[in-house]
Every structure is written in C-alpha cells, then in structure tokens.
C-alpha cells in the first residue's frame with residue numbers, strides 16, 4: 001500500500017473563481033471582480049470602474065455562495081478527506097482596512113466548515129488566493145505598499161482566532177512564485193498599471209520590476225508574520241506555502257541548455273520556497289537582482305521576521321512541465337503562467353499545457369530532497385471542454401486518464417521515500433478559469449451549467465470521473481482502473 005493511512009484525498013477551489021455573490025452580505029470588491037473574461041487567445045483586461053454592461057466572471061462565478069451545501073454534500077459522497085478552499089478577504093474586511101471584521105462574512109465560512117465536518121472532511125484554507133480587496137490595490141498599488149503587510153496580518157489573525165477549532169491546515173498565499181514574473185502583477189500582487197490593460201502585460205519598466213519584487217518581498221514578510229502568530233494562537237496548526245510547481249528541463253544536453261533550465265528553476269520555482277522554508281534569500285537572488293537592475297525595498301527587521309516565520313509544509317500545484325534552451329529558433333509553448341519551450345516527447349491539453357505525469361515524480365523527489373519537510377499536492381487536473389454525450393452524460397475518460405497517470409506518479413514518489421500528505425485535485429466542481437476567465441475550460445468531477453457568456457442555471461451533474469474518484473478514495477489509491 002503506497003498511500004499512507006490518513007492520506008488527504010480531496011479537491012480544491014478558490015473563492016473568486018467559485019463563490020460569486022460578489023456584493024452579498026457586505027462583501028467589498030476585490031481585484032478579480034474588476035477583471036473581464038477572456039479566452040486562450042484574447043487577454044483578460046482589468047477595469048478601474050466596473051462597467052455594468054460588461055460580464056465579469058467572478059461576480060456570479062458558479063454561485064457556490066448559494067450552492068455550498070449541495071457542493072460539499074457531493075464532496076462527502078465522493079468520500080473526500082480534505083477540501084481546499086480559499087477565504088475571500090473582501091468578505092471579511094471589505095476594503096481591507098476596517099477596524100472590525102464583517103460578521104456575515106465570517107459566518108459564511110463557519111457554515112462551510114460545519115458542512116465539511118458533517119462529512120468528516122478536513123478543510124485546508126488558502127488565506128489569499130489571487131485576491132486582494134480592491135481598496136488596498138487602488139490605494140497602495142497592491143502589495144507594493146508595506147501597508148498590505150499589516151492588513152494581511154490583521155486578516156490572518158482574525159481567521160486563525162475565529163476558526164482555531166475548525167481548521168487545522170492553512171496556506172498563506174496561492175502560487176506565491178507567480179509574483180516572480182510579469183503575469184503575477186495583477187493577479188498575485190494586486191498591482192495595477194493603466195486602466196483597461198491586459199491582466200498579463202509583458203511590457204514592464206525597470207521601475208515596475210523593482211516594485212514587483214518589493215511587493216513579493218512584502219508578501220514574504222506578511223506570510224512569515226502570519227505563520228508565527230498562527231502558531232501562537234494554536235500550536236497544532238500546520239501552516240504551509242503554496243508554489244506553482246514549475247518543472248523545467250534542459251531542451252538538449254548542451255551544457256548551455258542545462259544552465260538555462262537551472263536558472264529558470266531557480267528564479268521561477270525555487271526562489272519563494274527557499275525564502276519561506278529556509279527563512280532567508282537564496283544565493284542566486286543577488287546576482288539575478290543585479291543583472292536585472294532590480295532594487296528590492298526592505299527594512300532591516302524583515303530578515304529576522306523571515307527566519308522566525310518558516311512554514312510547516314510545502315504545497316504546490318502541478319499541471320505541466322516546460323523546457324529551456326538558448327536556441328532562439330525553438331518555439332515557445334503556452335504554459336501555466338510560466339511559458340517555456342515545447343517538449344517533443346509530450347502531448348498538450350486543448351489549452352496548450354504539456355501533460356507530464358513522470359515530471360511530477362521528478363518534482364516531488366527534487367522538492368523533498370531539497371527541504372525534507374512534508375509535501376502536499378494542492379492542485380492538479382485537466383482543463384477540458386467537456387461535451388455532453390448523446391446519452392445525456394459527461395464521459396470524461398480523458399480526465400480520468402490524466403488523473404490516473406498523475407496518481408501513479410505520486411505512488412512511485414511515495415515508494416521513493418517522499419513524505420506526501422495529500423492530494424486535492426483542482427476545480428473539483430467546474431469553476432471559472434483563472435488565466436482565461438472561461439467556463440469552457442472545465443476541471444470538475446461535477447459539471448456546472450454555466451457558459452462563457454454567463455448563461456446557465458448553475459445546476460450540478462456528476463461526470464464519469466466523479467464515480468471513478470470515489471473508488472480511488474474508497475480504496476486509498478489501490479484501485480485506479
């Protein structure tokens with residue numbers, strides 16, 4: 001039996017992609033509420049003023065706000081041991097700076113946790129999943145402002161205190177390493193450029209780049225402070241980091257390609273983990289900052305804080321891998337936020353993400369060898385355009401195949417000696433895509449009736465993968481057929 005007893009099987013969602021109810025019960029607007037829908041080829045734009053004639057996917061999302069009982073009951077039916085969700089910061093502090101939290105917002109998550117516990121499901125909470133109250137973004141240019149550190153610490157302290165007997169597992173920031181690249185500016189760091197600009201805008205000035213790394217530094221400090229306070233509030237808390245797992249191979253065995261891959265792994269993947277697990281900036285960061293004219297604005301006390309607030313476990317998302325080369329002629333491929341070079345040995349999803357289960361085993365071994373702390377895969381899955389079959393059902397065997405191959409890779413890694421705590425598949429109920437804003441890019445075991453333009457009645461249906469995953473959990477990963 002590869003999977004240990006108590007392995008945390010489950011699924012994952014994020015508030016702004018799932019809940020809707022964007023103005024309900026005192027919630028304030030957050031950054032994603034200002035971002036329009038897009039497609040794989042049409043970038044998502046953000047608007048300073050919400051335009052009532054425009055469709056913003058987060059406003060209703062898939063209406064989990066009014067379907068949470070039904071959704072969690074379906075997770076209970078599949079036998080989930082764990083459900084990863086994020087708390088919507090602007091439900092708790094509508095502008096980020098109120099003196100007191102919004103009671104109705106706090107109550108909503110009490111209700112969610114009560115439903116989870118009813119089915120024996122352990123909640124895993126992401127404190128900030130691509131989400132900042134709009135008020136903080138506008139006032140301070142997002143995380144560029146150190147004010148966000150205090151706002152986050154206050155918010156996290158409220159959650160730790162309020163839910164200290166309901167939640168044990170926490171993550172501070174989702175895919176914090178997305179801040180290492182321009183595409184993380186709006187989404188991860190809440191930094192806004194010009195009105196109506198694309199959310200992923202590669203045209204960054206040197207000054208903006210320094211701001212971006214300063215913003216990321218502020219998140220490091222905020223996370224470390226929260227970890228320390230969390231442990232004081234409840235020493236049993238397990239508080240982790242969350243990285244977009246970015247496996248990059250050398251395109252060829254040319255030593256220059258090997259170095260290109262190493263360098264890509266360092267800044268795009270390892271950097272944030274090194275800071276949050278080890279408590280200090282890694283050696284290669286200094287050279288990277290120098291070569292790229294980056295000045296990170298810090299305070300002397302920050303470095304002590306980073307040392308004191310290291311995380312208890314390492315969690316990550318894993319969807320794909322990329323390669324790196326110095327050959328300018330080799331084409332670029334689409335990536336999960338991190339673009340890289342195409343790998344001729346791999347096939348891609350409909351959205352151009354290269355499918356690589358073997359890479360998951362490699363990545364698990366690499367990370368575990370580097371840090372030797374427990375690991376958890378908190379996102380993995382296949383975004384696909386599910387089409388209803390003639391018999392009226394969703395036969396998503398392609399999704400089952402994808403998940404089976406990745407679970408086999410996990411099994412191998414556990415046999416290799418990796419300490420893996422759990423697996424929460426991404427988007428267990430269909431939800432809005434983060435990168436494209438589409439509904440068409442579906443991940444779920446559960447189908448939701450909603451399309452890219454906002455049509456649909458939100459009813460839920462079980463896909464074939466629903467029954468398959470139920471069996472996987474029942475047999476603790478033994479039966480993957």
Ligand code: BGP
Pocket residue numbers: 014017130174175244317336337379383426432433434435436441
């Ligand atoms: C991760 C994000 C999630 C999620 C997932 C799938 O990067 O943490 O929020 O959306 O990727 O990405 P997408 O929705 O763009 O297909």
